[in-house]
Amino acid sequence: MNFHALRHSYASFMVSRNVNFKIIQEQLGHSDIKMTINTYSHLTKKDKNEASDHFDDLN
Secondary structure, eight states, X not given: OOHHHHHHHHHHHHHHTTOOHHHXXXXXXXXXXXXXXXHHOOOOHHHHHHXXXXXXXXX
């Protein structure tokens, strides 16, 4: 794994752990949070499923 791929993996892992995007932005050294959100965060299938599961809690 190269350094660039490691940055992507790190950001995605932090997003899946609900780490605040501002913290991730600062750790990656981005001046603009849009760069962090749009480029370095990827939602996993698990993340998407867990988000949908919140509707189950409405009962």
